[in-house]
Amino acid sequence: MELQLQIKMNARLYLRDPDSSQLGRNIIKHGIKLIHEIGFEDFTFKKLAAEVGTTEASIYRYFENKHRLLTYVTTWFWTWLEYQLIFHTNNLRDPKEKIDIVIMLLTFEVQDKFTVEHIDKSILHGIVICEGDKAYLTKNVTEDNKSMLFKPYKDLCHRIAEIFLEYNPEFAFPHSLASTLIETAHRQMYFKEHLPRLTDFGNSTEVRPLVGFLQHLIFKSLDD
């Protein structure tokens, strides 16, 4: 089973809705691809225009600048991840099982139930790991936050926090543990790939040890 999915994004993320035209969808599609290939620092709208087969000026009609495009795609990812979480925990009672689902989702070990033709989610996941933090690690955080640009991230975090509270209603740090889980999952994957001495996962391609570490971290913390 596959569900067609269209995610409605905060209008402040763009000047013109990229989901409303073929060009817009191409900008997203090739944008994700190009950021992944050359990294966010070397990524420019001029290079993207060449990939898409359009002009720089046309891309600027969709996004104010490349940072907004990055925020758009990472935010899209968080929204999609929350959908996945809702879907996969829908019929579950046991909060332990739900937490396991969260960890599997964050380590990308779950079969995707939603299809979006122009977005390659596994490449997007790579971007979130390598570049995602740059969306909020800027001098514009406060302003962007006021424009609700990070709401999907916070919503996801809050949903995970609520699952933690289901598991242990006395737990004092549900949101911090949730944001720590999300960040740690991604950072440890990055370290495993690029700075493996900062982990204990060797250089196998297995994600199993990471899953083990995250489960240990979360359940030990919650089991008061």
Add this chain to the structure above:
Amino acid sequence: MELQLQIKMNARLYLRDPDSSQLGRNIIKHGIKLIHEIGFEDFTFKKLAAEVGTTEASIYRYFENKHRLLTYVTTWFWTWLEYQLIFHTNNLRDPKEKIDIVIMLLTFEVQDKFTVEHIDKSILHGIVICEGDKAYLTKNVTEDNKSMLFKPYKDLCHRIAEIFLEYNPEFAFPHSLASTLIETAHRQMYFKEHLPRLTDFGNSTEVRPLVGFLQHLIFKSLDD
């Protein structure tokens, strides 16, 4: 008591050793100040030259580019933190106490024992929190890592990992837990300040709740 401190840095971090001249030390001093004020994205060598009262070209004689300068100052910070850790745990037997010291150091709750006249460590700490990850979140990680630019970070991580093993010799993820602790301490401080809904610390200026969270996280994880 205060100890004069001079940290010898990896020569690949610079073109000319900034510690060897007044101009070099000024570049570091005002560089830290300026990155903190305007953020790494808006920071340029031209602006820095104006602050220092020198020319762009002179700064380029010390550092290849602004990213190298960022790596220099963050790496300096990791080295300094490891010195602090060695100093403050020197006479301790109990690994639990050592871990508490690690957490206090990461949350900047420890009196500094080393003096470096041209480096404001509390501003530098701010940079490490906001911009530090950008030093390794680039397409050059692998190459920079081969040049040993991240060795001080890894050394610190390894030292913390060894303390964890003292505390619990059976523990399976000492390095991952150490890197998670370092990253989490900084990220939660950032969230507390800019995206407080991702934490449970309210908006007080207290670091106490963060210390509590980190202690909980680490000791629960280590107490098998």
Add this chain to the structure above:
DNA sequence: TTCAAATGATAGTAATACTATTCTATAATA
């Protein structure tokens, strides 16, 4: 004193990060 190295002063280039204008195709509407 001399001589090498560090710095200053100045200039210049290619790329980046945009903005503006004009034209054309096309899709909606009257």
Add this chain to the structure above:
DNA sequence: TATTATAGAATAGTATTACTATCATTTGAA
């Protein structure tokens, strides 16, 4: 069908960034 609004293409242009190069001047070590 004619009208008109809009998206996008084509082109040009500007200020800033991220450098590199050259040459003159200062200064500190031998």
